[in-house]
Amino acid sequence: MASHRRPARVTVLTAAAAATAAASLGAVPASADPGTATEGVRARVDRLYEEAERATESYNKADEKADALRRQVHRAQDGLARGQERVNRMRGALGSLAGAQYRSGGLDPALVLLLSSDPDSYLDRASALDRATARQSTALTELRRENHRLDQERAEARAALGELERSRAEVARHKRTVEGKLAEARRTLASLTTAERADYERASRSGGRAAGPGEGLLPPADLGGTDARAAAAVLAARSAVGRPYVWGATGPSAFDCSGLMVWSYRQAGVSLPRTSSAQRYAGRRVPLSQIRPGDLVTYRGDASHVAIYAGNGQVIHAPYPGARVRYDPVNMMSHVTVTRV
Template structure:
């Protein structure tokens, strides 16, 4: 399965040429040219992994901008509402003052002297003063709130501008992602059909070996087999996406990346979770692997760069990488970092 290409001159030359083209395209530091299919496979895995890490960072930057845009819109709406209320209160206070002026309002002490009922005059004067004081207090409070909201809005807008600038910087990362993926696809496309079959066989063997090792620990006898209503909905939604292509940065409905699939699956179940695999790992409750149940998310690799939804029976549904479709695969086929539970 892992025979070298050195024994096959034309295949060696082809792989070497692809390696040179690959290095030039993505401008990576010089590496030893792959001379075996195993080395080509390692190069492909590295490219796709780097693309997935960069994708997660790009998605995270995009989420921050979207969230901040919403905050700025909310603050601006609150400022507008406060200023409209202030305008109304000021107008009402002015109208009351003008009405009092037109009505020839007298000072409280004069009303007291002239009134047939001094107690009634005092009550009227007291109520008038309370009303005036109350109105002024409200106007002052609303004016203060309006100033504070404007200050908060200015600060939030500054943060938004910085986040947008960061996202523009991430556009450079976007170009790198696309170059990595394009280079990997070219490398795969130029392999002979027999070489691609051999690469697939390597992937399958490694996945099956890793799954067998994981299952041999007795883990499947410990994990849960039933789930909640929300977990069931999340799994069902993920299952409906099987066969749809992986597209980096996509979250449906026609294509997905790994965290786009898991976040949308749980959104369909009525639970909002972070958009990226890194944030899902960082912010969602961690569950021991032996306690997981269908619907839980398995986070893969030490950098939390991949995520899939566990569906039971030792299997997951995931959007694996560019060039592949959403599919069912063994849960233990990759390095498991841990498990998180969206609804905990």
């Protein structure tokens, strides 16, 4: 979705639509110029789309961190279990030793030596027993220390995970708020005539048109000479054209903007970070003048939107909720950054 788009070519708006726009979005009063009212609706919806996309990226970041922390906690718990098992085995061995000493009567070692019929053999056994006991005591001390450390790590990981889960829940609530605003904006747009809505869609796409599967603004670019991985990613993205935008989706039947990049490059055997802001740094920066098919194109100062360059001045991307994966001009938004994976 665009933060800078061509002005909408709408000159007439019904009074009902203007009233609905003013009432539901508060963009302009009902008595304002109809064209201004429509532009106000468009600007409001555009802002909502951007808010929704930023919320989705924040959600994806929190989700990614939570998944990593879950794995960390799982590893810590596994290590704790193994350490505890070793401690238990050591305790069992020490218990057996203590039991043997008890059964022997617990006599003073000097007296046992005097009474022994084979003093040399006794001394050898006693020395070995002392060494074994010392080793086991040291090992037990170390394992107890390790057990304590693992307990601390587990507590810290649980606390961090709880914090991340709360953060993710907060992001999810923000998403629901944005979705409510989007629904309100859609209701307002629904009050426009069919022709006005079509004109709004053209304006909101910076001059593009809705593309069905396999369609684009221009014929698909020839990928001959393109790096094999990049070409495979572009072909995957082409196959996704027409599929819906869905929050947090990474394919194959639906995508959000960064999810489409993850899926497309996964088909080429390349693993990308989950978020568009991380994808901006997933390779080498190149000037827009040197862009090639397969390059990632991020937009806005915060890199909250991402697309894949398909050639012929076009990108393929998942635009926003309610839209489908499609082709659009590479310069459809501001702050363009090109990354070669």
